[in-house]
Amino acid sequence: MSPFVDQFPDVAEHEMFILHVQQPDLPLPHGEYAFFEWYCNEDGCDCRRALLQVLSPQFPGRVLATINYGWETAEFYNDKMPWQEDAGREITSGSLDPLNPNSELAAALLEGFRDFVKMHPEANQQFKRHYELFKKTQKKNRRKRK
Numbered sequence: 001m002s003p004f005v006d007q008f009p010d011v012a013e014h015e016m017f018i019l020h021v022q023q024p025d026l027p028l029p030h031g032e033y034a035f036f037e038w039y040c041n042e043d044g045c046d047c048r049r050a051l052l053q054v055l056s057p058q059f060p061g062r063v064l065a066t067i068n069y070g071w072e073t074a075e076f077y078n079d080k081m082p083w084q085e086d087a088g089r090e091i092t093s094g095s096l097d098p099l100n101p102n103s104e105l106a107a108a109l110l111e112g113f114r115d116f117v118k119m120h121p122e123a124n125q126q127f128k129r130h131y132e133l134f135k136k137t138q139k140k141n142r143r144k145r146k
Contacts, residue, residue, distance in 0.1 A: 001051050004037040004130055007137050012037070015126060017052075019112045027108040031058040035067075035113065037127070039134040047080065048072050049091055050127050051100070054109050065109040066100035069117075071124035 005012035019033040038051040049070035053063050070077055074088025081087040094114050096102050117123050 001038040002041045002134075004039055004050075004134055007134060008130070011130070011133070015130070017113070017116060017123070019109070019116070028105060028112065029058060031056055033064065033109060033112070037130055039131055041134075041138055043138075048076065048128075048131060050131065051097060052113065053100070054106075059103075062103060063101040064103045065106035066097040066102055067094050067110055067113055068097050069094045069113070069127070071127050 005016075016037075017035040019028075019035070021028045021030055021033070024030065033054050033056045035052045035054055038053065040047050040049075047070075049068060052065075052067040052069060054065040054067070055062070056064060068091055070091035072092070074092050077088040077091045094110055094117065096106050096110055
């Protein structure tokens with residue numbers, strides 16, 4: 001996995017999902033939470049998912065949540081991972097990645113992300129477009145190495 005922002009800093013800056021919390025009675029402290037996209041850089045992989053790491057200036061140096069998210073159908077992911085029951089449902093609804101850092105705020109950040117995707121159906125197209133941009137860069141880099 002590699003950060004999208006490394007390959008496309010301008011696109012990432014203008015299109016990054018940032019959760020702004022202003023109400024004091026929410027499960028997240030007041031502040032901003034930026035969702036940094038990571039995509040798979042393995043040759044031949046077509047996983048069609050993003051790994052989102054959530055960072056905040058209120059918690060410098062800490063990854064607050066790591067979310068797996070896929071924009072294809074649940075059946076697509078179930079076919080890719082038949083050994084993992086509910087893989088498709090978990091990836092398409094967003095799930096906390098058990099292998100990467102998650103804080104005490106991770107569950108609330110996941111809910112905020114899920115709400116955002118529900119309210120903004122165009123988000124799936126954005127993730128898909130970012131994934132395709134990233135994958136094209138990976139293909140160009142492979143050709144240069146040969």
